[in-house]
Amino acid sequence: MHVPLPAMLAGSGRLGVAAAVGVLALLAAGCDAGTPAVTPPITPGTGSAPREVNIVTRDYAYVPSVVDLVPGETVVLHVINGGLVVHEAIFGDMKTQLAWEAAEAPFADSPPGPTPVVPVPPGFDALRIVVGSGERMDVTWTVPSYAAVAAGGWFVGCHIPGHWAKGMVVPVRFVGADGHPLATPAASPGGTPAPSPATLATPAPSTGS
Numbered sequence: 001m002h003v004p005l006p007a008m009l010a011g012s013g014r015l016g017v018a019a020a021v022g023v024l025a026l027l028a029a030g031c032d033a034g035t036p037a038v039t040p041p042i043t044p045g046t047g048s049a050p051r052e053v054n055i056v057t058r059d060y061a062y063v064p065s066v067v068d069l070v071p072g073e074t075v076v077l078h079v080i081n082g083g084l085v086v087h088e089a090i091f092g093d094m095k096t097q098l099a100w101e102a103a104e105a106p107f108a109d110s111p112p113g114p115t116p117v118v119p120v121p122p123g124f125d126a127l128r129i130v131v132g133s134g135e136r137m138d139v140t141w142t143v144p145s146y147a148a149v150a151a152g153g154w155f156v157g158c159h160i161p162g163h164w165a166k167g168m169v170v171p172v173r174f175v176g177a178d179g180h181p182l183a184t185p186a187a188s189p190g191g192t193p194a195p196s197p198a199t200l201a202t203p204a205p206s207t208g209s
């Protein structure tokens, strides 16, 4: 079979032929790889070698749209606020998210300045990271092992007043040490049903920027 060499390689001597063979080998390899590349498996972080996780907050969304975590691993969270207003990242189950939503609601019209220190009732376990516009917070955190069995799953949400309503929440996808996603336990009967990720991921209206 005659395969024409690329014009830039033809006639350039031995080097050209060698390069062309290399090109053909790459093309052949590409044809053999019929399956799309898969996301590299996660190597769970440890206390001595925490895994780095980047989360960007925008007005009013998170990037990425799903946060992968391994129960029990230690991570260094880099929360970068690329928006124009203060945002936060609260990690917890839906009950915890709703507790923070209720706790912060009274501060909807607080004057500009530091975000008020807001308590939630005892019994709600969450990690809260507040980040001003253009700032970055680095937090080392060990993901609770029990988080993976929380009914309805965990989420990352922002409860600066009004932001949750604008859809500023993304689901946590718990991943096993083998890199495969773990099943999310169903929401408990009679409890608050967890919104579907599709609902949660509804993008906020464009601000026209």
Ligand SMILES: [Cu+2]
Pocket (backbone or CB within 6 Å): 060, 086, 087, 088, 158, 159, 160, 163, 168
């Ligand atoms: Cu926010």
